[in-house]
Amino acid sequence: MNDPEKLKLHRITHTDERNIEIGSRAMYFTTYVMIFVLVILAMIGSFVSQQLMYTASGLMNVFLISYLIFYFYFKKKL
DSSP states (O other), X not given: OOOHHHHHHHHHHHXXXXXXXXXXXXXXXXXXXXXXXXXXXXXXXXXXXXXXXXXXHHHHHHHHHXXXXXXXXXXXXX
């Protein structure tokens, strides 16, 4: 914290638009992969176990509800 050069470098890496975009895209594609896997798990799990289907469906619902909450929160906030 006492070294201004290290502090400047740290600030630049955290506010760089390229790094922010990379993190945003990684999260975007990871979300789609997660939803795809949960849908496949719910479809295949329904033939294997009813609890597996309920678990996958519950996780998808939690994801959807949390997405909607944060979407409306940030829409109002920003």
